[in-house]
Amino acid sequence: IASSGYRGMHSYELFFDDFFVPTANMLGGAEGEGKGFYFAMAGFAGGRIQTAGRAVGVMRAAFEKAISYSRERVVFSHPIGDYQLTRVKLARMAAHLAACRQITYGVARLMDEGRGDMEASGAKLFTCKTAEWFTREALQIHGGMGYAEEVPVSRYFVDARVLSIFEGAEETLALKVITRSLLESAA
Numbered sequence: 799i800a801s802s803g804y805r806g807m808h809s810y811e812l813f814f815d816d817f818f819v820p821t822a823n824m825l826g827g828a829e830g831e832g833k834g835f836y837f838a839m840a841g842f843a844g845g846r847i848q849t850a851g852r853a854v855g856v857m858r859a860a861f862e863k864a865i866s867y868s869r870e871r872v873v874f875s876h877p878i879g880d881y882q883l884t885r886v887k888l889a890r891m892a893a894h895l896a897a898c899r900q901i902t903y904g905v906a907r908l909m910d911e912g913r914g915d916m917e918a919s920g921a922k923l924f925t926c927k928t929a930e931w932f933t934r935e936a937l938q939i940h941g942g943m944g945y946a947e948e949v950p951v952s953r954y955f956v957d958a959r960v961l962s963i964f965e966g967a968e969e970t971l972a973l974k975v976i977t978r979s980l981l982e983s984a985a
Contacts, residue, residue, distance in 0.1 A: 843915040845965040846922040850902045853922075853929040853961050857895050860936035860954040864888065867940050878939070887935050894932055898925040916979040919971045927968060929958035 821828050825837050868879030868888065878884045905921040908914030933955040937944035944951050962968050966975065 842965060843909065843918045846971075847902065847906055847909055847914075847918040849961055849965045850898075850905070850918070850921040850925040853925040853958065854895070854899050854902050856954050856958050856961070857891075857898060857925075857929050857932045860933045860951055860958075861888075861891055861895055863949075863951050863954075864891065864936040864939045867943075871941075884939060887939060891932055891935055894928050898928050901925065916976060919966065919975040919979075922965060923968050923971045923976065926958070926962040929961055933958040 821831075824830055826833055830837065865879075865888065868884050869877050871878045873881075879888070901921050902925055905914050905917045908917055933951065936951045937955050940949060940951050943949055944955075946952060
């Protein structure tokens with residue numbers, strides 16, 4: 799049985815012993831020899847904005863489930879969406895979702911223009927951390943049902959956590975990418 803979400807993703811080791819790649823097929827041609835690490839690092843900005851986009855997608859899915867559940871779940875003769883605490887949670891979630899979406903789209907536009915590498919790191923850092931809080935709120939709205947593995951918000955919560963690790967853990971982004979870029983540009 800295949801799992802959905804990131805629980806269905808698996809990592810494997812791959813070995814290429816005695817494998818020859820002609821210079822014409824090498825990334826960067828002859829000048830690229832020994833520079834694979836730098837080519838890989840250059841691709842991280844694109845991966846970071848993509849991860850920010852995935853975080854927005856996870857938040858949107860969690861939001862849709864939270865809205866739906868708040869209409870369906872009845873407690874003391876009223877849907878839980880009628881209660882102030884649920885309404886406050888949903889309003890805050892809507893504001894954070896809108897902000898994360900706009901940040902991500904804005905940085906993606908910068909990257910389309912060939913700029914925004916540092917901003918991609920900031921967008922990834924902010925949206926992924928927000929997705930962790932956001933999916934927790936969706937889980938809270940679902941109460942005990944939110945923790946059940948068969949309920950999608952349970953998976954969204956776990957998926958949001960791993961997004962903060964993909965394409966550079968938040969501490970690495972803050973210390974090595976964002977702050978370094980900010981300090982170098984200020985000099």
